[in-house]
Amino acid sequence: MKKPLTADYREGIREEIKRDPVFRRGMLSEALEVLLGGEVAVAREILRDYINATITFPKLAAGTKIHVKTLHQMFGPNGNPTANNLFEIISYLQRIEGVRFEVRPVPVRAHSKRRASVRRTKRAA
Secondary structure (H helix, E strand, O other): OOOOOOHHHHHHHHHHHHHOHHHHHHHHHHHHHHHHOOOHHHHHHHHHHHHHHOOHHHHHHHHHOOOHHHHHHHOOOOOOOOHHHHHHHHHHHHHHHOOOOOOOOOOHHHHHHHHHHHHHHHHHO
């Protein structure tokens, strides 16, 4: 059974995102990698923390023209964002962060080892 993250842990992550642009971009990058790896629920959690610590949901709603309540539902525990909405949000986050992420092929073997370490790290948290 998955343990929920404590408020102190989440607050620490938010503070690190606000303080360190390298960490912030790394967190956004990790969310996208996890999403491409098929772990949509984990990606939603990371993106939710990122959004809360950076632009907030109301500003994201204004920038994407997606209602704030819809955004909260999409990134909630039972959220299921459409691909159109998700990619619109990712595109917007990249613009405000001043980065553009690229997808590059990685040999399956190296990719599998990386994904396993991310899963262990997430479960340990």
